[in-house]
Amino acid sequence: MIRSVRFENFRCLREVELSFTPLTVLVGPSGSGKTSVLEGMHYRLACETSDYWRMDASQQVLLQWTFTDGNQVRRVFPLAELDSLSVHGHAVQGISLEPSVLRTDSPLGRVTALSPTGDNLAAVFSSLAPAQREAVVTQLCRLVPSIGDVSVRQSGPRTQQLRFRDRWQSDIWFTPWQVADSVLLLMALLVLPHQLPLPDVLTLDEPERGLPSRVLGEVVGMLRRLSIGAPGVPPVQVILATHSFDLLEHIQPDEVRLLSRSPEDGAVRVGTSLQDSQDWRGRSSEPS
Structure with missing residues (x-):
């Protein structure tokens, strides 16, 4: 598991060290650096000029991952060399779901991992074992009672499409274009624990988008179970970014990292408690 990551001169992360728990939630307004942190978690990141602090490529960018076993992975730009500890073995999967993309047809064939935007959702679902498909459908129908x-x-000749049956009339099936965004987002999230192989680290950018408040607790519970693991199933470290305070109602205090920007130079600052989040929420609601 990743214990911490240090960022230097990476985008708006001028000098930031973030600690991580099995489930970590980055919270802050748009532009607070959440997406930069998520994208910086990937070892094979390619650093462009726009990725340097103030777009100044003469500065050195440092990304350093420290693991709970004491090992480290260090990457420095512009040298762009990944040291020998890159064989540490952590696979990072980044997910940022887009409802319009989730609606697209998938190519035929076996696919066992969701793509970053979820454009292969139909293929992943069809590739699950029967018991796994049944588990996903049962959960979805419980959370969305209108789906049966x-x-x-x-x-098409080489494509496949999801279909959703009406709960009250079994001969009516809806296409992905006829169901709500929340149905597709929930289905993609419910598929994540059944991927093969599971990643070591899963990052999720605003997974609450389009989801009703009543199901956020269910989603967080599923992600927490994923981060804990089960007999025969290794844990997956989950890092998610949000600006939804409804989601925070289901998060433990030690799992929160509040990101904000310094008014002096725009560099990201990090708070580590729900009180920080509540203080920020109070300030953000004050009239300007």
Whole structure:
């Protein structure tokens, strides 16, 4: 598991060290650096001029991951060399779901991992084992009572499409374009624990978008179980970014990292408690 990551001169992360728990939540307004942190978690990141602090490529960018076993991975730009500890073995999966993309048809064929935007959701669902598909459908139908079942049909010579059955009339099936964004977002999230192989680290950018408040606790519970693991199933460290305070109602205090920007130079600052979040929320609601 990743214990901490240090960022120097990476985008708005002038000099930041973030500690991580099995489930970590980055909270802050738009532009507070959350996405920069998520994208900086990937070892094979390519550093462009726009990724340097103030777009000044004469400065050195440092990304350093420290693991709970004491090992470190260090990457420095512009040298762009990843040291020998890159063989530490951590695979990082970054997910930022887009409802319009989730609606697209998937190519036929076996796919066992969701793409960054979820454009292969139909293929991943159809590739699950029968018991896994049943588990996903059961959870989805419980959270979205208007849905009675989910299946996949061939939509073209080389494509397949999800279908959603109406709860009250079994001969009515809806296409992805006829269901709400929340249905597709929930389905993609419910598929994540069934991927093969599971990543070591999963980053999620605003997974609450489009989801009703009543299901946020269910989503957080699922992600927390994923971060803990189960007999025969290794834990997946989960790092998610949000600016939803409704989601924070389901988060433990030690899991919160509040990101904000310094008024002096715009560099990211980090708070580590729910009180910091509540203080920021109070300030953000004051009239300007």
